[in-house]
Each structure stands twice: as structure tokens, then as C-alpha cells.
Amino acid sequence: MSEAMLGGRFTFPGASLTVGRIGYGAMQLAGPGVFGPPKDPEVAIAVLREAVAAGVNHIDTSDYYGPHVTNQIIRQALHPYPSELVIVTKLGARRPPDKSWQPANSPRDLTAGVHDNLRNLGLAALDVVNYRAMGSVHGPKEGSIAEPVTALADLKREGLIRHIGLSNVTAVQLAEAQAITDVVCVQNNYNLAHRHDDALIHDLARQGIAYVPFFPLGGFTPLQSSTLSDVAGRLGSTPMQVALAWLLQRSPNILLIPGTSSLAHLRENLAAGQLTLSPPILEELDGIAAAAAEH
Numbered sequence: 001m002s003e004a005m006l007g008g009r010f011t012f013p014g015a016s017l018t019v020g021r022i023g024y025g026a027m028q029l030a031g032p033g034v035f036g037p038p039k040d041p042e043v044a045i046a047v048l049r050e051a052v053a054a055g056v057n058h059i060d061t062s063d064y065y066g067p068h069v070t071n072q073i074i075r076q077a078l079h080p081y082p083s084e085l086v087i088v089t090k091l092g093a094r095r096p097p098d099k100s101w102q103p104a105n106s107p108r109d110l111t112a113g114v115h116d117n118l119r120n121l122g123l124a125a126l127d128v129v130n131y132r133a134m135g136s137v138h139g140p141k142e143g144s145i146a147e148p149v150t151a152l153a154d155l156k157r158e159g160l161i162r163h164i165g166l167s168n169v170t171a172v173q174l175a176e177a178q179a180i181t182d183v184v185c186v187q188n189n190y191n192l193a194h195r196h197d198d199a200l201i202h203d204l205a206r207q208g209i210a211y212v213p214f215f216p217l218g219g220f221t222p223l224q225s226s227t228l229s230d231v232a233g234r235l236g237s238t239p240m241q242v243a244l245a246w247l248l249q250r251s252p253n254i255l256l257i258p259g260t261s262s263l264a265h266l267r268e269n270l271a272a273g274q275l276t277l278s279p280p281i282l283e284e285l286d287g288i289a290a291a292a293a294e295h
């Protein structure tokens with residue numbers, strides 16, 4: 001697959017890591033409710049192998065997906081890893097047997113989490129680790145993240161982590177983290193209908209830092225909008241392709257990690273890099289966020 005088809009390239013700041021702007025989010029592979037066992041382990045492996053064969057070199061994961069299951073599938077499917085593959089993982093949560101999502105952000109939790117990721121992925125060092133602030137149910141919540149970020153910076157100095165990112169954070173928390181260590185990416189909830197981070201994206205673009213939307217397709221309830229369907233129909237594409245193409249055009253520092261456990265959806269999502277949205281179409285799509293904001 002050509003670079004254009006994968007949405008062009010992006011190099012993380014201060015890093016030798018360059019990725020295609022269309023990557024892959026592995027969370028859906030863990031199984032229903034992001035808790036193992038996987039729906040279909042054979043298909044999960046096939047999805048990962050096809051993604052990489054198609055040119056994807058950015059995979060987003062966490063050892064708390066499953067827990068452990070997603071990383072183990074990635075290892076089974078792809079190890080030994082191609083040299084250009086960048087695996088981005090995240091720390092900050094744990095999944096007890098009741099399947100809830102609980103914070104795990106003490107220095108001790110984070111150190112244990114790094115070792116879990118290294119063991120389950122079969123790596124000696126992690127390319128990028130996002131500190132995932134647990135925030136509130138709906139998104140980030142102000143509050144110091146200095147302690148966990150300092151713990152990750154220590155693990156970076158030990159050579160277990162190469163680069164640090166943040167997830168589910170505010171601009172204030174980003175600035176606090178940047179006073180402690182370099183930040184190469186921010187991963188927050190953002191898509192066509194949910195645009196609370198417009199100012200943050202602009203600021204990160206100015207700094208050359210990647211913005212990696214989670215729930216790029218709407219997450220557990222994929223985006224549904226008559227405007228999106230109408231536009232997709234007129235362009236001969238699908239609503240999800242329009243949603244991904246919109247993100248690619250929104251800002252050059254946006255990297256995509258759409259999640260799927262389906263080969264057909266993977267192919268559809270990778271092809272979104274070929275779609276160009278004209279200014280009138282972009283304007284029409286703005287109506288989706290306006291309508292969502294009214295609800």
C-alpha cells in the first residue's frame with residue numbers, strides 16, 4: 001500500500017519514529033467489553049497481520065486490554081516485529097475480575113505495568129508509553145499528574161521506555177507534564193461529533209506533537225448521522241471512511257488508530273486515506289458537531 005493510501009507520514013517530535021498516519025487500534029481484539037477471551041482469536045491474528053502487510057506501522061494497545069490478552073495476541077501475530085513497527089501502549093488503569101476500569105497510577109503500579117507490557121509484547125523496551133489519566137466518566141479532569149509522569153520519566157531514564165505520551169488530559173496537565181519530560185503524543189477522545197479538543201490540537205500541531213484521537217469512529221457506539229451517510233453516499237464511500245478522512249484533513253498532526261476486529265472493516269478503514277473532502281463537504285460535516293452539541 002502506498003504512503004498516500006495510509007494518509008501520509010508523521011514523525012514523532014525528537015524521535016526517530018516515523019509512522020503512517022493511518023494506524024490501528026488493537027483494543028477491540030481483547031474480546032467483548034475489552035475483556036478476554038477474544039471473540040475469534042484466529043480473526044484477531046489475521047487482522048493484525050493484514051494491517052501490517054498493508055503498511056500499517058503504528059499499533060495502539062495496552063496491557064490492561066483483556067487484561068494482557070491484546071498484547072499476547074499482538075505478540076503471537078507479529079513477533080519478531082518488523083523494525084519499522086511502532087507499538088504504543090498505555091498505563092494508568094487495571095481491570096479487576098469484575099471487568100471495571102480502575103486507576104493504577106502509583107509509581108509501583110506503573111513500574112509493574114511497564115514490566116507486564118514488556119513481557120507480554122516480548123520487547124526489551126517500549127517505543128511509546130502513554131500515561132492515561134483516569135479523569136471522569138466523560139473525559140479528562142483537572143488535577144496534578146506530576147507523580148505518575150515523574151515515575152514514567154524515571155522508567156525512561158532506565159531505558160525501559162523510549163518516549164512518553166499522555167492520554168485523557170487537559171492543556172494544563174500537558175503543560176505540567178512537559179515541565180517534567182518531553183511528550184511526543186496526546187491521545188484524547190475526539191471525532192466528527194466530539195470536538196472539545198480543537199484548541200489543544202492546534203497547540204500540539206504548533207509544537208509538532210501528535211494528536212491521536214481515541215474513539216475516532218465514535219467508539220463503542222460508532223457514529224450515526226444522516227449528514228454523514230448522505231455525504232458518504234454522494235462520494236461513493238462509507239460513513240466511517242468519511243469520518244476518518246475528516247480527521248486526516250482536520251490537522252496534519254492527527255494520527256488515526258481506528259479499532260476493529262473485522263477484516264472487512266480494516267480494509268475499509270485503510271482505504272479512507274484515498275478520500276479527499278472538499279471545503280463545502282467539510283462545512284456540511286461541521287453540522288454534525290453542532291447537532292451533537294445540542295443534545
Ligand SMILES: NC(=O)c1ccc[n+]([C@@H]2O[C@H](COP(=O)([O-])OP(=O)(O)OC[C@H]3O[C@@H](n4cnc5c(N)ncnc54)[C@H](OP(=O)(O)O)[C@@H]3O)[C@@H](O)[C@H]2O)c1
Nearest residue numbers: 025026027060214215216217218219240258259260261265
Ligand atoms: N486512551 C484511551 O483512553 C483509549 C480509549 C479507547 C480506545 N483507545 C484506543 O483507541 C482505539 C480506537 O478506539 P475504539 O476501537 O474504542 O473506537 P473506534 O475506533 O472509534 O470504533 C471502534 C468501533 O467501530 C467499529 N468499526 C470499526 N471500523 C468500522 C467500519 N469500517 N464500519 C463499521 N464499524 C466499524 C468496530 O466494530 P468492529 O470490530 O465490528 O469493526 C468498533 O465497534 C482503540 O483500539 C484503542 O487502541 C484508547
